[in-house]
Amino acid sequence: MKVYVVCDLEGVAGIVDFKKQCMEEGKYYQQAIRLATMELNALVEGAIEGGATEVYAWPGHGSFPGGIDFELIHPECNLVMQAGDGGPTGFDESFDAMMLHGFHGMAGSGGVLSHSFYPFPQNIWVDDLRIGEIALNMASFGEVGVPTVLVTGDQAAIDEAKALCGVIETATVKWALGEKEKLGALSIQRALSLSPGKAQDTIRVAATRAMNKIDTTKPFKIKTPFNLKIEYTEAKYVDRFKDLPEVEMLSETSFTKRCNSLDEIIF
Structure with missing residues (x-):
C-alpha cells in the first residue's frame, strides 16, 4: 500500500515558540526539525508495520x-523535495492513504501555535465551512479519491480533524494552556507536551491503527463551485487582491471570491 505524508512543524511535541523554533533563523530551529524528523520516522515505522509498502513525505513547513x-530520515521514507510553498505535490489516485503529521489548529482554535496558512489570515470560509490547513490538505487529496486516515499534532488539530472526519485515527502530543483569546501563532506558547519518546511511541501505534482504516474511511471532499471568504486582521494583507476582477472586497480587511476548484483559492 502507498501512503503520502504531509508534514508540518508547529504540531510536533515540544514546539511552543514560533520565532525560536519554527523560523529558519531561530535559535532552536535545528533542534525542532530533529524532533519533527524523529516523529515522522515513528510514523513511517508504524505505517510499514500496518502494511504500507511505499511511504512518501512532503516537508511542508515553509521553504526548503x-x-x-534529511540526514536523519527513515531509510524507507521517500521525500518530495523542493516543491515550494504552494502545498503538497506529486500525489495522485495511485496513493491508498494520506496522513498529516505535526499539524496545528486553525486560527482562533485556541491551540498551540494555532494559525491558518501565511501571512496568517484570521478566518477562511468555503461556503459555510470555516477551514484551516487541515481541511484544505484533506480536500486536496479527497479530489483524487485519497482518504486521510491519520492526523498527529496538538489537541486543537485533533478536534478539528475529527469534526471533518469522525473515524479518522489521531495522535495527540500536546495541549495548550492558557486563555484562548491570548493564544496565537507568533506567541510563546504555554503548553503541556509529551516527551519526544512518548510522542513517537504514540504516533507509531496510531499509524499502524490508521492503516487498518483505509478501506472504511471516505475521502474528505469540498463541493465545487464554492464561495471563498477570507478575513485578515490588517488591510495590508488584502491590498494585493483588491484589483483582481474576480475578487469582491467586503471591507478593508476581507474579500470574497467565487471558486470553481481548490486551485483557485487565494490567501
Whole structure:
C-alpha cells in the first residue's frame, strides 16, 4: 500500500515558540526539525508495520528544507523535495492513504501555535465551512479519491480533524494552556507536551491503527463551485487582491471570491 505524508512543524511535541523554533533563523530551529524528523520516522515505522509498502513525505513547513532533517530520515521514507510553498505535490489516485503529521489548529482554535496558512489570515470560509490547513490538505487529496486516515499534532488539530472526519485515527502530543483569546501563532506558547519518546511511541501505534482504516474511511471532499471568504486582521494583507476582477472586497480587511476548484483559492 502507498501512503503520502504531509508534514508540518508547529504540531510536533515540544514546539511552543514560533520565532525560536519554527523560523529558519531561530535559535532552536535545528533542534525542532530533529524532533519533527524523529516523529515522522515513528510514523513511517508504524505505517510499514500496518502494511504500507511505499511511504512518501512532503516537508511542508515553509521553504526548503521544509522542517525535516534529511540526514536523519527513515531509510524507507521517500521525500518530495523542493516543491515550494504552494502545498503538497506529486500525489495522485495511485496513493491508498494520506496522513498529516505535526499539524496545528486553525486560527482562533485556541491551540498551540494555532494559525491558518501565511501571512496568517484570521478566518477562511468555503461556503459555510470555516477551514484551516487541515481541511484544505484533506480536500486536496479527497479530489483524487485519497482518504486521510491519520492526523498527529496538538489537541486543537485533533478536534478539528475529527469534526471533518469522525473515524479518522489521531495522535495527540500536546495541549495548550492558557486563555484562548491570548493564544496565537507568533506567541510563546504555554503548553503541556509529551516527551519526544512518548510522542513517537504514540504516533507509531496510531499509524499502524490508521492503516487498518483505509478501506472504511471516505475521502474528505469540498463541493465545487464554492464561495471563498477570507478575513485578515490588517488591510495590508488584502491590498494585493483588491484589483483582481474576480475578487469582491467586503471591507478593508476581507474579500470574497467565487471558486470553481481548490486551485483557485487565494490567501
